[in-house]
Amino acid sequence: MMIQFTIEKCKTRAGYSAKLPSSRKLNLARIKKEFEIVLETPILLVIREQGLEIVVHGYGELLFKNGKEEDTGAMRKVAARVYEKGLGE
Numbered sequence: 001m002m003i004q005f006t007i008e009k010c011k012t013r014a015g016y017s018a019k020l021p022s023s024r025k026l027n028l029a030r031i032k033k034e035f036e037i038v039l040e041t042p043i044l045l046v047i048r049e050q051g052l053e054i055v056v057h058g059y060g061e062l063l064f065k066n067g068k069e070e071d072t073g074a075m076r077k078v079a080a081r082v083y084e085k086g087l088g089e
Contacts, residue, residue: 003083007075010063016072018062018079026060026086034085047082050074056082 007018028045038053039046045056046065052074055063062082064075 016064
């Protein structure tokens, strides 16, 4: 299943974010089983994957806290996996 999303540089915060075309609820419990968890709250997770720290918001936005321009390929791969787990049936 190909999930459409965009990755762009944040205007307000340093880093990059991945967004779905429209806001969709992610299944954080399912994502939690697949990734290394740094922090967990009822509305978001912070995960670590491929040297990146990612804030996974329940409403579907991913924020790559320490991503640089040369990491966008890795960000795209990680985002695809997170969305597959979080949106998959």
